[in-house]
Amino acid sequence: MKKTLFILFILGLTVQTYGQQELKRANTYFERAYYSDAIPLYEQLLPRNKSSKLIKNLADCYYHTFNMKAAARWYGYLTSNYGESIDESYYFKLNQSLKAIGEYEKANNTLIDFYTAKGKPDKVLTMQEDFNYIENVRAIGERFKIQNLNINTTTSEFGAARIDANLVYSASRKHAIGLPKLYRWNNEKYLDIYSHPIDKLTMGDSLSVSLSTTINSKLHEGTFAMTKDRRTIYFTRNSKQKTEDDKISNLKIYRAELIDGAWKNITPLPFNGDDFSTEHPALSPDGKKLYFVSDMPGSIGQTDIFVVDVLKGGQFSEPRNLGPGINTERKEMFPFISNEKLYFSSDGHVSLGGLDIFEAAIDDEGGFLEAKNLGQPINSKKDDFSYIINEENQKGFFASNRMGGKGDDDLYSFKRLKIEEVPENLNAIAGVITELVTGDVMPKTLVTLLDENNIKLKEMVANEDGSFLFEDLEGNTKYTIKVTANDYFEETVAVSTEENQMVNTEVSMRRLKEMIAVEDGIRKLKTEMIYFDFDKSYIKSESAKELDKLVQVMTEYPKMVIKIESHTD
Secondary structure (H helix, E strand, O other): OHHHHHHHHHHHHHHHHHHHHHHHHHHHHHHOOOHHHHHHHHHHHOOOOOOHHHHHHHHHHHHHOOOHHHHHHHHHHHHHHHHHHOOHHHHHHHHHHHHHOOOHHHHHHHHHHHHHHOOOHHHHHHHHHHHHHHHHHHHOOOOEEEEEOOOOOOOOEEEEEEEOOEEEEEEEOOOOOOOOOEEOOOOEEOEEEEEEEHHHHHHHHHHOEEOOOOOOOOOOEEEEEEOOOOOEEEEEEEOOOOOOOOOOOOEEEEEEEEEOOEEEEEEEOOOOOOOOOEEEEEEOOOOOEEEEEEOOOOOOOOEEEEEEEEOHHHOEOOOEEOOOOOOOOOEEEEEEEOOOEEEEEEOOOOOOOOOEEEEEEEOOOOOEOOOEEOOOOOOOOOOEEEEEEEOOOOEEEEEEOOOOOOOOOEEEEEEEOOHHHOOOOOOEEEEEEEEOOOOOEOOOOEEEEEOOOOOEEEEEEOOOOOEEEEOOOOOOOEEEEEEEOOOEOOEEEEEEOOOOOEEEEEEEEOEHHHHEEEEOOEEEEOOOOOOEOOOOOOEOHHHHHHHHHHHHHHHHOOOOOOOOOOOOO
């Protein structure tokens, strides 16, 4: 008997030691961003270990390898079982994962519940506004015709630009000699830059050739920008090759010059750093500014868009952050600048899911106006990025890992439809909120749009001039506008839209204290007559509204004592 117990003890110790070794190996893979290698090890450990750290790492592995269904499952498990001990970033990633699989309402409620529990009503209101914004974006008609390119493969293609008669783009290595080295983040081949004849895009990727044997190396080479004279190229490359002792290597932007038909003088740009990444170079049309992405000191979020001036003699100004109008606390990536607009991808601005593509018009002073979501079909539930457009013919390219593609990231061509080709929806309700007695406008009041069943459709905060606007509504439809503000009675106004017209309305707000009057030294609450139906014990609906106002006053002044007098016929 003692011998049997001893054997079982040794067996249990062996299993425990094996589990610890596997966990250590999985965590090492995770720290080095070998996410594809870490996943099966974590999955094997799940029956014996569902600690918060293991679940966090497993969910992150799926998130970074774009398996959003599995990511949503494990982030959901994490928030359900360890909700009090995890930070906001995991709720955000659950939100993004749910969006990616089309569960928009559940995604929105995830963050609303989190912010409600944390006592952040301003964040809750922002989430409600964001959800309404996304619903409006999704309701916009499709303003683009897109097409998946034949040069796409089962791996990654992205970052395309037309350079003279060729399409130049980034892709997983196509022509490796011998057994190709895999990038253990996703177990795909490393990236290189390729060139393909633009008039032979229908013939697959067999005609794609390496842009340059000096630019393409054993490391990653990715997004690029080329000057108009085609004599200088800026491109992204790993800062160094990873060794077994390294974790994640940073990215740097390099410059090369075309000399005698070959790319030479490859040098890193002076604003690169060893402790942060610089990537995704983009030149202004005049070549005087270079935009790029970085997490360098001075960043607002995880990655920001910066700009430097390109000076004479190959010098550059100090990097400048584009600021909070463009950059958020999350990721901004893949800039492209035309004479008219800045285009970029972001998961910090309100998106349909993952990275969405946004446009921001250039203002008169060289800054940028509000960033706007380009909508469907350019944007999808997944990542959409590396957008580039010829403003003259409104044609261009972008990349996406959406469902229905040929591989991981696919290239798409697009044509942006002219305004007259897009059916215009002019159905809208506009209005102004004013104070009843003074006539003053009331800014920052909460305005809600309800349908005829009193179901909330949209919500916004009135502008500084008291105005509000609800657009893209159904024609010939009954709506209700509800306005709430502190110290005022809630007001509702019934409004019906007309076909392709803007309907204007006004809402006047009355202060709660205006119901209070002093007569013969006695404070009284002024109401309209309260009527009962004949021979009935309940009051009429119109009288109930008067009593609702009384409730509001009593709520505002909770210590008030009220004496009620009444008589009957």
